[in-house]
Amino acid sequence: MPKVVYVSVNNDQWIVDATVGESVMSAAVRNGVPGIVGECGGNNSCATCHVWVRDDFSELVGGPGELEDDLLDLGVEERRETSRLSCQIAITDELDGLVVDVPPTQP
Numbered sequence: 001m002p003k004v005v006y007v008s009v010n011n012d013q014w015i016v017d018a019t020v021g022e023s024v025m026s027a028a029v030r031n032g033v034p035g036i037v038g039e040c041g042g043n044n045s046c047a048t049c050h051v052w053v054r055d056d057f058s059e060l061v062g063g064p065g066e067l068e069d070d071l072l073d074l075g076v077e078e079r080r081e082t083s084r085l086s087c088q089i090a091i092t093d094e095l096d097g098l099v100v101d102v103p104p105t106q107p
């Protein structure tokens with residue numbers, strides 16, 4: 001079972017057992033990780049699931065799709081190079097140990 005690590009700005013960590021095929025957002029919401037809201041239920045339309053993917057994993061995770069890219073531009077407070085909407089990252093065995101930083105606020 002792949003693990004995903006969510007890190008807050010205070011460096012609190014939540015280590016979650018995720019299921020292959022679910023999204024990084026849904027694994028967070030299912031396990032009560034603070035700061036990931038997922039208001040639209042994973043439909044790529046609210047941006048309340050914004051995370052910063054740690055550099056070590058950014059290549060493996062890849063960049064955003066076109067719609068996600070637009071939403072990141074418009075919808076998040078601090079867009080970084082490794083910003084992703086976590087509902088758009090599907091968990092795979094390869095992503096075991098993925099670390100993402102959770103922004104202090106969501107839109």
Ligand code: FES
Pocket residue numbers: 025037038039040041042043044045046047048049085086087088
């Ligand atoms: Fe709404 Fe990700 S949950 S965009």
